[in-house]
Structure formats: C-alpha cells, structure tokens
Amino acid sequence: MTIRVTHVGSLPRTQETVDFIFAREREEPYDEQAFAAQMTAACDEVVRRQVEAGIDIVSDGETSKISYATYVKDRYTGFSGDSPRNAPADLKKFPSFLKRLAEGGGTPKYARPMCTGPVKSKGQDELKTDIANLKAAMANHGATQGFMNAASPGVISLFLQNEHYGSRDEYLAALSDAMAAEYRTIVDAGLYLQLDCPDLALSRHMLFADLSDAEFLKIAASHVEALNNALQGIDPSRIRVHICWGNYEGPHVCDIPMDTVFSTFLGVNADQLLFETSNPRHAHEWQVFRDRKAEIPDRKILVPGVVDTTSNFVEHPEVVAERLLRFAGIVGSGRVIASSDCGFGTFAGFGSVDPEIAYAKLGSLSEGAALANSRV
Structure with missing residues (x-):
C-alpha cells in the first residue's frame, strides 16, 4: 500500500495575516470583515501550496490562530491576564544560549493567560468559520483529505495554568468537558481531528523538571485520561495525536526518552500517532518502535516526522525515503504516513524556517515518500 503524505498542521502565515491576528490579540481596532476575508484567502492559498507540494492530507495551516494552544482563550471563558515564562530545563543548562535566543528575538511574544474562572465555550462560530474555509479551499484545489488541529486538555493546562480550580485534576476535567464539543464538530465535518499533546513529553522538562520520571508519568496518564474522556464516542480512526x-x-538534553513515554502515548484513543524522528536527539528512537512492535495495536498508523521544522536544511528525498522505509519495515507501508516533526508556524509570526524553505521541505517530503513507495 502507498505511504501517504501529511504534516503536523501549522504553516507560515503571511505578514498581512499576522498583522490582523496581532491586532486582535492586542485588542486594537481592526476591520472584522477584512479580517474574515484575509483568513479565507490565506487558508485558500496555504491549501493550494500544500497540494502543489504533493501533500495528501492537508490542513488550514492554523491560519487564524495565534498559537496551537493559547487560541483557546479566544474561544472559551475563564482566561485572563498573563503568566510568567518558564524556560525549558535544557535551555537553563546553557544560559548563554538562552540569553542569545531572548535577545535575538528567538522566542515568540504573545499572551499566556491564567485560568481565572470557569472554562466554558463562547460558541463555535470561529471553529465553524475555520472548518468552512478549509473545506472550501480543499474543494477549490482538489484535496480530498484534510485535518484540523485542536489543543488537548493537557497542553492547555501546560500553557494556560490554573488559578481557579481546586486541583490539577479538576482543571483537566473542566477542560475535557469544554473541549469535547470542539473535537466532535471537527470530526462531524468530515475532517481528521489532530490533537496536539506536547504535554506528554515537553512538559517533563518545562513544567515538571523537579519530578522523577515515574511521578511525571502519573501526571501524563491523568492528561491522557482527561483527553480520552473528551473523545468518547468518536471513531479513533478519525483521530491523530501528536507528541x-x-x-x-x-540542546534538548533534558528530553524524556520515547521509550519512557511510549505506553502513555499509545494510550490515547487515536489511531494515527505523530512523533519526531528528525530531531537529532530522537532520530535513533525508530528502534523503540521496532523493539516494542508487539505492543503496537494493528489499527495504529505510524506518522513519523521525517523532515525537521527548526532547521533551514532541506532534507534530501533519499534521506526522507530511508527514514520512512525503517517504519515500513516495522508495520508495513500501509500503516505509515510521512510527516514533519512539528509545525512550521507553531506561533503566528514566528518560525525558525523561512516560509519558502518550509514549502521546499514539504516538496522534498513528498518526493521522498514517492521514492519509498517505489521500493516497498
């Protein structure tokens, strides 16, 4: 079977799109009709470019969102103010590099409110607009499969921390209840739902660095439980989860190993598993999937990141093919989808990779998948 091609979701926004998003973020006056028209046009263009690059399963590029997690503050009540930043533990080990990032604009600037009240939906108007824009763009450019990103309860709790609920578990339960309708709306629209879950790995060295791995895994398990509660009744074959x-x-020298979080990751009720393998700290971890193959249910589809999203090197298609064939050798080509490590535009207006190079990487991703398909 053919290895299809996708990516993790976010793509670079144009400057005009970023200007509108930040005008809204800063509560500055802006033309709402012009905002809506810009988001529709930008989504159409980002889908066109994905199709042109050979992407089979496209997204809206998260065009209208300020970031993959903090967008929830615009769609749900209970969030206000801002919160202090906590650098990942690996950057703290190299303060000169952290200083260089901060002074060189290497860290995105946007509000990360606290949870200061009950979390409730403000309505799904923005979500439905995003869905309509994506489906229209897919129809315009002949894309037959699409996905839309949504934040998991755990990642919301990581970036928008709790000052209202009596405990982390209460906060997670409230987020689970609130997000469930968003998840179902995306799937009911005929799209794949992608759940972004860096809380299952990143938060180990960002928020819980003082805990043992065993203690962290208990917290991660509670995040998975909250997520699975929100996913009740949704077909797992329509769900993607990204760690x-x-x-x-x-440096990423504090990253928890994939082998340690493997069971937790597989515990999400999602059939498509997206994970990093181009990141040099994790490129070797394809071996975890080989060595623990017996633990991978037959319905699970592996979606390895075979191009990096923090470097302007464009991976050679032969490298992409080599990476994909490793996973095809483990579970078969029909259970492998080619992807990127992460998003190229995780935060609006910020990204390490030049926008044109991002699309060159997607093109190389597609070429590499074609090479792999010719060899299986």
Missing part, C-alpha cells in the same frame, strides 16, 4: 519535545532549536 513532541518542543519545536525549538536547542
């Missing part, structure tokens, strides 16, 4: 260790260039 990562942080989409930033850095």
Whole structure:
C-alpha cells in the first residue's frame, strides 16, 4: 500500500495575516470583515501550496490562530491576564544560549493567560468559520483529505495554568468537558481531528523538571485520561495525536526518552500517532518502535516526522525515503504516513524556517515518500 503524505498542521502565515491576528490579540481596532476575508484567502492559498507540494492530507495551516494552544482563550471563558515564562530545563543548562535566543528575538511574544474562572465555550462560530474555509479551499484545489488541529486538555493546562480550580485534576476535567464539543464538530465535518499533546513529553522538562520520571508519568496518564474522556464516542480512526519535545532549536538534553513515554502515548484513543524522528536527539528512537512492535495495536498508523521544522536544511528525498522505509519495515507501508516533526508556524509570526524553505521541505517530503513507495 502507498505511504501517504501529511504534516503536523501549522504553516507560515503571511505578514498581512499576522498583522490582523496581532491586532486582535492586542485588542486594537481592526476591520472584522477584512479580517474574515484575509483568513479565507490565506487558508485558500496555504491549501493550494500544500497540494502543489504533493501533500495528501492537508490542513488550514492554523491560519487564524495565534498559537496551537493559547487560541483557546479566544474561544472559551475563564482566561485572563498573563503568566510568567518558564524556560525549558535544557535551555537553563546553557544560559548563554538562552540569553542569545531572548535577545535575538528567538522566542515568540504573545499572551499566556491564567485560568481565572470557569472554562466554558463562547460558541463555535470561529471553529465553524475555520472548518468552512478549509473545506472550501480543499474543494477549490482538489484535496480530498484534510485535518484540523485542536489543543488537548493537557497542553492547555501546560500553557494556560490554573488559578481557579481546586486541583490539577479538576482543571483537566473542566477542560475535557469544554473541549469535547470542539473535537466532535471537527470530526462531524468530515475532517481528521489532530490533537496536539506536547504535554506528554515537553512538559517533563518545562513544567515538571523537579519530578522523577515515574511521578511525571502519573501526571501524563491523568492528561491522557482527561483527553480520552473528551473523545468518547468518536471513531479513533478519525483521530491523530501528536507528541513532541518542543519545536525549538536547542540542546534538548533534558528530553524524556520515547521509550519512557511510549505506553502513555499509545494510550490515547487515536489511531494515527505523530512523533519526531528528525530531531537529532530522537532520530535513533525508530528502534523503540521496532523493539516494542508487539505492543503496537494493528489499527495504529505510524506518522513519523521525517523532515525537521527548526532547521533551514532541506532534507534530501533519499534521506526522507530511508527514514520512512525503517517504519515500513516495522508495520508495513500501509500503516505509515510521512510527516514533519512539528509545525512550521507553531506561533503566528514566528518560525525558525523561512516560509519558502518550509514549502521546499514539504516538496522534498513528498518526493521522498514517492521514492519509498517505489521500493516497498
């Protein structure tokens, strides 16, 4: 069977799109009709470019969102103010590099409110607009499969921390209840639902660095439980879950190993598993999937990141094919989808990779998948 091609979701926004998003973020006056028209046009263009690059399963590029997690503050009540930043533990080990990132604009600037009240939906108007824009763009450019990203309860709790609920578990339960309708709406629209879950790996060295691995795994398990509660009744074959260790260039010497979080990752009720394998700290971890193959249910589809999203190197298609064939050798080509490590535009207006190079990488991703398909 053919290895299809996708990516993790976010793609670079144009400057005009970023300007509109930040005008809204800063509560500055802006033309709402012009905003809506820009988001529709930008989504159409981003889908066109994905199809042109050979992507089989496209997204809206998260065009209208300020970031993959903090967008929830615009769609749900209970969030206000801002919160102090906590650098990942690996960057703290190299303060000169952390200083260089901060002074060189290497860290995105946007509000990360706290949870200061009950979390409730403000309605699904923005979500339905995003879905309509994506489906229209897919129809315009002949894309037959699409997905839309949504934040998991765990990643929301990581970036928008709790000052209202009596405990982390209460907060997670409230987030689970609130997000469930968003998840179902995406799937009911005929799209794949992608759940972004860096809380299952990144948060180990970002928020829980003082805990043992065993203690962290208990917290991660509670995040998975909250997520699975929100997914009740949704067909797992329509769900993708993405785990990562942080989409930033850095030493990553504090990343928890895939082998340690493997069972937790597989515990999400999602059939498509997206994970990093181009990141040099995790490129060897394809061996975890080989060595623990017996633990991978037959319905699970592996979606390895075979191009990096923090470097402007464009991976050679032969490298992409080589990486994909490793996984095809483990579970068969019909259970492998080619992807990127993370998103190329995780935060609006910020990204390590030049926008044109991002699309060159997607093109190389497609070429590499074609090479792999010719060899299986």
